[in-house]
Amino acid sequence: MLKKLVSICVIGGLFSGSASAQDAESIRYDRALAAGYKAQFICSGLWNGGKSLADIKADELTGIYDRIVDIVPTLVEEVDESERQVRVRFADDAPPRAAIWNRKTGCTAMPIGFGGIKAGPQTKLREFHDERPWPMGDQDAAAQKSAGSSGFETVAGRAFDPQAFGGKTSAILIVQNGKIQTEKYKDGHDLHTGQRTWSVAKSIAGTLIGHSVQQGMVDVSARTGLSQWQEFGDPRQFITIDNLMRMASGLTSDTAGNRTDAIYMGGTSASEQAPIWPLLYQPGTKFRYANNDILLAVLAAQAGHLDKQSRLGHDLPEDHGFDPFAFFQKLGMTRTYAETDWQDNYILSSQVWTTARDLGRLGMLYLNNGMWNGERLLPENWREYVSTPSGPQPEGRNFGYGATFWLMNQSEGIPKDAFAGFGNRGQYLVIIPSLDLVVVRRGYDSAEDRFDVEAFTKEIVAAIN
Secondary structure, eight states: OOOOOOOOOOOOEEEEEOOOOHHHHHHHHHHHHHHHHHHHHHHHHHSSSOOOOOHHHIISSSSSOOTTTTTGGSOOEEEETTTTTTEEEOOSSOOOOOEEETTTTEEEEOOOOOOOOOOOOHHHHOOOOOTSTTSSSSTTOBOOGGGGGHHHHHHHHHHTTTTOOOOOOEEEEEEEEEEEEEEEEOTHHHHHHHHEEETTTHHHHHHHHHHHHHHOOOOOOBBBBOGOOOOOGGGGGGOOOOHHTTTOBBBBOSOOTTTTTTHTTTTTHHHGGGGOBBBSTTTSSSSOOOOOHHHHHHHHHHHHHHHHHHHHTTTOOOGGSHHHHHHHHHHOOTTTOOBOOOTTTTTTTOOOEOOOHHHHHHHHHHHHHTTTTTTEEEETTTTHHHHHHOSSOOOOOOOOSSSSSSSSSSSSOTTTTTTTEEEEEEEEEEEGGGEEEEEEEOOBTTBBBBOHHHHHHHHHHHOOO
């Protein structure tokens, strides 16, 4: 019996022909994902990152997922500067995929099929206060150069040579003793250019959860309390926030743990997608790097704030909500955007846009052991908590894992207290308290050409000695 064939025609005549109904749906879905990805990155790159459209296409929209890499260049974007929206059409008979900017959380990807009702004009923009003294602003940020400071400069310069450490470096920032020792950017970038953090966002998520612990709103040793897991007999109800932060939930999914396509590209909400996966191992017994674990930890933290407010029977103080924007403002991270899905769930496994200097500020918070401007923002033991391995560890890696941070304690030539946020495409935030040192490297690496952060960090450390 002949397989039924359907003819498919897509906007602009980009492809046509015959395929099975299943193939046609798969192709259509991939085009929808590609359109969503392109809309999101153009939106975020323009208005979170302050980048040009040409730079976004050259850097952000190359070296991307195999699933969509050939589709993205074929889709045409429509940029609405006045409304701060980007729309990308993927089929004649469907609304375009849309991403909409706001001043607090950046760009929101709307779901497939969203009809495109326009928001009001985005006239209210962020205030940056660059005139304030470092680190709350940018004034007097750089250290006075000494005769022995050239070592940092040399290593930082080598980071832009692909033959030295690999990858495609866009920014290097080295902070020691509270001041910027070295700062370099690729052409077209500067101190205020933002990039997506990718999985360094997980370390930012851990920091925000720590702030919630300090506020008395969250207990990481407690079960998540997620409503989706509370039915009788559901073993997932025993998963703790600590399990999630350590990538030890025991959950599985139908893709590699670092792939969350439906959320990152499809406009599916985190609260719909992340909790659906079944348990495969007992919580706390198996390390599996997973975006879902961090998304779930953040959902639990957000729910913890709401639950506390409900139990108290009155509104919490203004600074006691789960509010990344307010937290970033406290640190002077005024160009950092923690993005949400269209149901207002933070996508803190990946979707944070920030500058090299703002990541430096975050690192300095850990060097200060959670204190900032005389206020304790993180529990006194939080640095120790996130940088201490507990339970299952990654196999076949040079690095261990704490709680939302990677550990560099197995690397010869690097102090044992070094810990770091690692992100896709070469985003790195390395924190070494014993040296009062923060190292930030931003990049646009590909899967075939990655930056060697271990070798780079060793050379930075060697330059001090």
